[in-house]
Amino acid sequence: MPINCSSCETQRAVLRRPKTGHSVCKECFFRAFEEEIHHTIVSAQLFQPGEKVGIGASGGKDSTVLAHVLKVLNERYNYGLELILVSVDEGISGYRDDSLETVKRNQQQYELPLKIVSYQELYGWTMDQIVKQVGLKNNCTFCGVFRRQALDRGAMMLGVNKICTGHNADDIAETVLMNFLRGDIARLRRCTAITTGSEGAIPRCKPLKYAYEKEIVLYAYFKKLDYFSTECIYSPNAYRGHARAFLKDLEALRPSAIMDIIHSGENLSVKEDVKMPVQGTCTRCGYISSQGLCKACVLLEGLNRGLPKLGIGKHHKLHHKLLAQEPLSEAETRKLKSIDF
Amino acid sequence: MVAPINLQLEFGGGAELLFDGVKKHHVTLPSQSDPWDIKHLLVWIKDNLLKERSELFIQGDTVRPGILVLVNDADWELMGELDYKLQDQDNIVFISTLHGG
Numbered sequence: 118m119p120i121n122c123s124s125c126e127t128q129r130a131v132l133r134r135p136k137t138g139h140s141v142c143k144e145c146f147f148r149a150f151e152e153e154i155h156h157t158i159v160s161a162q163l164f165q166p167g168e169k170v171g172i173g174a175s176g177g178k179d180s181t182v183l184a185h186v187l188k189v190l191n192e193r194y195n196y197g198l199e200l201i202l203v204s205v206d207e208g209i210s211g212y213r214d215d216s217l218e219t220v221k222r223n224q225q226q227y228e229l230p231l232k233i234v235s236y237q238e239l240y241g242w243t244m245d246q247i248v249k250q251v252g253l254k255n256n257c258t259f260c261g262v263f264r265r266q267a268l269d270r271g272a273m274m275l276g277v278n279k280i281c282t283g284h285n286a287d288d289i290a291e292t293v294l295m296n297f298l299r300g301d302i303a304r305l306r307r308c309t310a311i312t313t314g315s316e317g318a319i320p321r322c323k324p325l326k327y328a329y330e331k332e333i334v335l336y337a338y339f340k341k342l343d344y345f346s347t348e349c350i351y352s353p354n355a356y357r358g359h360a361r362a363f364l365k366d367l368e369a370l371r372p373s374a375i376m377d378i379i380h381s382g383e384n385l386s387v388k389e390d391v392k393m394p395v396q397g398t399c400t401r402c403g404y405i406s407s408q409g410l411c412k413a414c415v416l417l418e419g420l421n422r423g424l425p426k427l428g429i430g431k432h433h434k435l436h437h438k439l440l441a442q443e444p445l446s447e448a449e450t451r452k453l454k455s456i457d458f
Numbered sequence: 459m460v461a462p463i464n465l466q467l468e469f470g471g472g473a474e475l476l477f478d479g480v481k482k483h484h485v486t487l488p489s490q491s492d493p494w495d496i497k498h499l500l501v502w503i504k505d506n507l508l509k510e511r512s513e514l515f516i517q518g519d520t521v522r523p524g525i526l527v528l529v530n531d532a533d534w535e536l537m538g539e540l541d542y543k544l545q546d547q548d549n550i551v552f553i554s555t556l557h558g559g
Contacts, residue, residue, distance in 0.1 A: 120536050132533035140536055178471070178555075287555075334471060334526060334555045335533070346472040346554070361556070365523035 124149070131339070135329045135372035143339050150336055154324055155190050161311045163322045164279065166197035171277040171319075173268050174202040174231070176219030179283030181344040182333050183325055187281065188227050201275055202227075205267045206235035207260055208243025212350050219345040226343065234271035236263055240417055248351055251425040256351050258429060259420075262412045266404060272319050284323045287330040287364065290375045293382035294360045302387055309382040318405045329375060424453040462489045463546040467503070473525060473554040476515050477507055487544070496527070497540040499550070515552075524556040 120130045120140050128142030134149075141149065157163075164170060172187060174180045184202060191198050204220045207213050217233065224231040237243050240263060248256050272280050289309060296305035307313060312322045325333065337344055367374040398404065399411035406412070412428060419427025424445075438445060445453075467483040474481045487494050487502060497519060504512050515522055520540060527534040528551040529542055544550075 119532075129532070130536055131531060133535040330524075330555045331526060334553055338470070338528075338551075338553060339531075346470075347475065348472070362523070365556070369523040 132332075132335055135331050135368070136327075136376065138372075146332075147336070147340070150328070150332055151186055151189060151193075154186050154328060155194060157311070157327055158190070158196075158324055161322075163281075163312065163324060164196055164198055167199075168197075168278040169199045169201065169276060171201050171203040171232075171268075171272045171275060171280045172229075173280055173282040174204050174220050174223065175283075176204075176216035176223070176345040177283070178334055178337050178342075178344045178346060179285055179288075179325060179330075181219070181223060181283075181342050182337050183281060183283040184223060184227055184229065185340070185342055186336075187324065188229065200229050201277060202229050202231040203268060203271045203275065203277075203280070204231065204233045205264050205271065206233050206237075207264065208236050208245055209350065210245055212347065213244075215347070216345040219343060222343055232271055232275055234267050234274070236267065239263075239267055239270060240413075242417075242420055244351065247420065250420060253351060255425075255429045259416055260351070262416055262428075266411075266413045269319055269404070277319065280319055280321045281324055282321060283325055285325045285328050285330050285333055286375050286379060287368075289323070289326055289382070290378040291357070291360055291364055293378050294364060295357060298356075298360065305382065305385065306387050309379055314405070327376070327379075329372075419453065424450065426453045459489055459491055460493050461546075463487050463494060463544060463548075465499075465544065465547070466549045467507075468549065468551040469553075470551065471526075471553040471555060473515065473552050476511060478509070483507065494544040495540065496529075496534065496542050496544065496550070499544060500540075521552065522556075524554065526553045526555060527551070528553070 122128045122130045122142035122145050123139045124141050124145040128144065130140035131143050132146060133140050134146070170187075172180065172184050174184055184200075187198075187200055190196065191200060202220060202224055204217060206217060220231060220233075223229075235243075244256070244260055247259050251259065268280060268282075292308045293305065296302075296308055311326050312320055314321055336342075364375070364378075396405055396407055399406040399414055400409050401414045402411060404411045404413065408415075410418075416428035419425050464484065464486050467485055469477050469481055469483075477483070485507075487499070490498075492498075500516055500519070500521065504516055508515055513522070515525065517523070521527060527539075529537045530549050531551070534542060
């Protein structure tokens with residue numbers, strides 16, 4: 118029982134769009150998907166002509182679709198952007214080395230320049246080495262903090278004006294939920310912003326913010342885009358996993374749930390008397406930080422001193438000692454040394 | 459009784475990891491009294507192809523939310539989902555959206 122496309126009314130429909138409930142054919146889907154991203158870009162004024170834009174590329178579905186669509190739209194609408202792929206090599210053998218191969222193929226397929234920055238070259242530690250030191254409990258903290266900075270530093274080396282990431286609607290809804298569940302009001306307030314970090318750091322934007330994961334995957338499938346999919350070998354991240362499963366269960370019952378959660382996040386207003394952290398800069402590396410030392414510098418200091426717990430939890434009081442290169446007391450050292458596996 | 463039917467099953471987007479990393483499977487569903495539909499196919503996959511962690515693929519009597527199903531390259535939501543009556547030589551694709559990059 119083939120259904121015809123509700124848009125062109127001639128071709129066979131190939132999917133039902135979760136956002137609108139419309140049944141559309143391949144060509145009408147491609148067009149609508151691309152045009153909606155164009156609309157997001159134009160209405161949020163994400164880019165200015167002549168800008169150099171870095172695309173955070175992991176080789177996964179989201180960043181592969183992002184790179185493809187940005188290239189298409191840049192040509193179709195003369196954005197006048199210089200696009201560059203920026204990849205981070207965390208140094209996870211059997212995972213990132215495979216996905217980087219995909220990024221290298223994307224570089225050829227889309228004819229875009231590629232820059233790879235590695236944890237090894239930036240921090241002197243690969244994730245494989247960090248896991249050996251800290252175990253599998255807090256490793257994602259290290260990786261997350263280091264990746265965020267690595268992308269910025271790679272972008273700075275290239276002199277880009279902006280970084281785009283492939284975060285999709287499902288990711289944003291999941292983050293709203295996660296921040297809500299953790300009571301992280303500061304992040305809850307800013308996590309739905311389409312552009313972040315204009316003060317100091319290189320601005321970041323999310324052109325796929327309103328694109329459903331289902332459509333991203335089907336776009337990649339029907340366009341036969343080359344992407345890599347696997348789970349990171351070090352990431353159990355059970356809490357996020359539950360939030361994700363919950364969201365997918367909701368979406369199965371009511372596809373608009375994704376957009377509704379984003380809408381709720383966008384329209385939250387935070388009480389005046391909620392204490393918000395003040396943004397400053399790291400006294401060691403100059404990166405934005407709400408503390409004297411940024412999280413990456415604290416984590417790195419911990420790794421290099423053989424005190425891996427230093428950056429886990431709250432040890433702000435020790436920052437002045439670290440900055441002054443003062444030795445820690447025996448009790449402080451003991452607290453930071455043990456790592457529970 | 460309905461005659462046995464041949465299908466091509468494809469797993470992608472990370473779903474293949476539950477099937478020894480093999481993406482394409484040519485299978486023959488045996489003859490049975492009722493016509494084969496996707497609901498029956500999922501039970502057959504669980505019994506014959508899925509060796510471990512079946513909860514990552516099947517939840518209740520349907521696929522786990524976040525796994526997309528295509529019937530001859532069309533979204534199964536347009537084809538009747540679990541009730542779709544399988545035809546000989548059909549191509550059924552399962553793509554996980556749950557895996558990152």
